[in-house]
Amino acid sequence: MDARKRIALVAHDEMKPKMMAWATTHKAELEKHELIGTGTTGGLLASEVGLEVTCLKSGPLGGDLELGNLIVNDGLDMLIFFWDPMTAQPHDVDVKALLRISAVHNIPIACNQASADFFVTSRWFSAPYETAQPDYTAHINRAVQADT
Numbered sequence: 001m002d003a004r005k006r007i008a009l010v011a012h013d014e015m016k017p018k019m020m021a022w023a024t025t026h027k028a029e030l031e032k033h034e035l036i037g038t039g040t041t042g043g044l045l046a047s048e049v050g051l052e053v054t055c056l057k058s059g060p061l062g063g064d065l066e067l068g069n070l071i072v073n074d075g076l077d078m079l080i081f082f083w084d085p086m087t088a089q090p091h092d093v094d095v096k097a098l099l100r101i102s103a104v105h106n107i108p109i110a111c112n113q114a115s116a117d118f119f120v121t122s123r124w125f126s127a128p129y130e131t132a133q134p135d136y137t138a139h140i141n142r143a144v145q146a147d148t
């Protein structure tokens with residue numbers, strides 16, 4: 001990854017106040033990067049915090065899956081996702097898909113304020129970082145039977 005990262009910012013509704021407060025604290029650091037948000041989170045980061053954010057669809061309307069698509073196609077470096085551990089989400093499968101595909105592609109994920117604090121204070125946050133690419137050759141070349 002380059003020094004200037006492509007960072008997704010996402011928060012479930014109950015976590016949005018925490019995300020806005022966190023982004024306000026770290027606004028100067030975040031401004032150095034390309035920011036992408038799910039619709040509502042991104043809109044609030046722009047209007048409440050004053051950050052420039054590319055807004056995708058709202059999470060439950062496909063925004064989480066759009067982020068997954070970016071990850072699969074090498075369009076995202078980092079995910080900061082304050083997901084809500086106490087509230088059921090109608091799009092729980094999309095949330096799981098986003099978290100899973102981040103793990104598949106070795107994308108750094110911060111899922112709460114403490115881990116996000118570690119991210120912004122990491123020496124790699126504003127420096128190039130060589131991401132280890134998982135090797136899925138064995139999966140791609142695995143033997144599968146085409147007929148029964």
Ligand SMILES: O=C(CO)COP(=O)(O)O
Binds near residue numbers: 058
């Ligand atoms: O639901 C979300 C993530 O799963 C976030 O979506 P919004 O930012 O549109 O509220």
